[in-house]
Amino acid sequence: MDFRFSDEEEAFRTEVREFLKAELTTGWDQQFDTETELGAMEQGDFARQFQRKLAQRSWLALPWPKEYGGLGATVMQQVIFNEEMAFTGAPTGFNMGVAWVGPSLMIYGTEEQKKRFLPAITGLEHIWCTLYSEPGSGSDLASLQTRAVRDGDEWVINGQKIWTSGAHRSNWGWLAARTDPEAPKHKGISMFLVPMDSPGITIQPLVNMAGQHGFNEVFFEDVRIPADYLVGQENQGWYQLAVALDFERSSIAGSARARRLLVELMRFATEERSFVGAKPEIRHRLAEVSIEIDIAKYLSYRVASLQQAGKIPNYEATIAKLYSSELGQRLSRTGIDLLGMHGQLHPKSKHARLKGMMERYYLMSVAETIAGGTSEVMRSVVAIRGLGLPRG
């Protein structure tokens, strides 16, 4: 693999940088209330306008075909874009429609579904949430119990989902439901598109350990959706879902976000020498983390280069997700150790350093090795699919 970017790609990086410099004027990040969830950034007027500007430039889903609101860009352009956005901490809000609903529809959707749903994602009309996990089905997702039963021209859905990120801000749901309870568990699941304002859907907030309302419980009681909201083949949903999960685990932005945090930590360590002076080992840990961030970057580049070659990354994406999420936790521990007691202070405290970002990052990073598949499960995937070891 050639790790250099082409002249066109470097020119694109410059264009993105200039755009971000012009849009993210001094103080833009002060507009967000750090007391509330990180996700609340998405709700701010600034963030909404910013997303619209991205949509106008067809930058929300860069590699998508132009007819669906993309730019037909290369995967490497997407990598560059994600890196620049993550490094500046731009308020994109995480968009599941772009990340995996759209890509899955492009593979499994009907022409009608593609024409209707893909431009609505890039036009920001449809905001999606992902309805996979249930109280008894997380890692063992194939055991999910939410039922979808065909009734004439409709499907009737009953059951409960949990940990649904952003359900309270979404108007569409990407749902995995059981359509054949008699079949072996992997062979009786189908994927559906569900309007979140359908009668019979109830959304209950769940507040995480950082005090933020990011995810929810979602209850389905005789929810009726049209028959053609089924995606792909009935009972083949598990295999479609596995592809969507590989899109989810690409982790391209993770290393750029970590690099930004490290830059802030190093600036702090340079300016406030007394903090590091008392803990000489911190120098080594910062150096180690710096190397690890580069490793995470190259693991993501490997995923991107597979995508660029038209392949669907599999255990390679899992390795990138595993490494980048655990790196996030190592980095936040290093930051907390560097700041000492100050590191534990909430952004609202007048004694907080680095605007209290380490306290937020530390608490949020706990979820990174759970969301999108736990580290234990990721290691099993690498063992089985990557190393060819037998199932335990």
Ligand SMILES: Cc1cc2nc3c(=O)[nH]c(=O)nc-3n(C[C@H](O)[C@H](O)[C@H](O)COP(=O)(O)OP(=O)(O)OC[C@H]3O[C@@H](n4cnc5c(N)ncnc54)[C@H](O)[C@@H]3O)c2cc1C
């Ligand atoms: C921030 C966040 C956002 C999320 N957003 C969404 C969302 O939008 N939509 C959605 O559907 N879900 C979402 N989830 C749920 C997430 O996918 C699940 O939490 C995750 O898959 C783990 O499932 P579980 O919580 O049921 O844990 P369990 O599966 O019950 O696991 C409990 C523990 O057992 C271990 N374990 C389980 N099975 C094995 C095994 N076979 N081998 C070894 N160890 C094992 C796990 O590693 C873990 O430590 C989110 C989670 C988080 C933290």
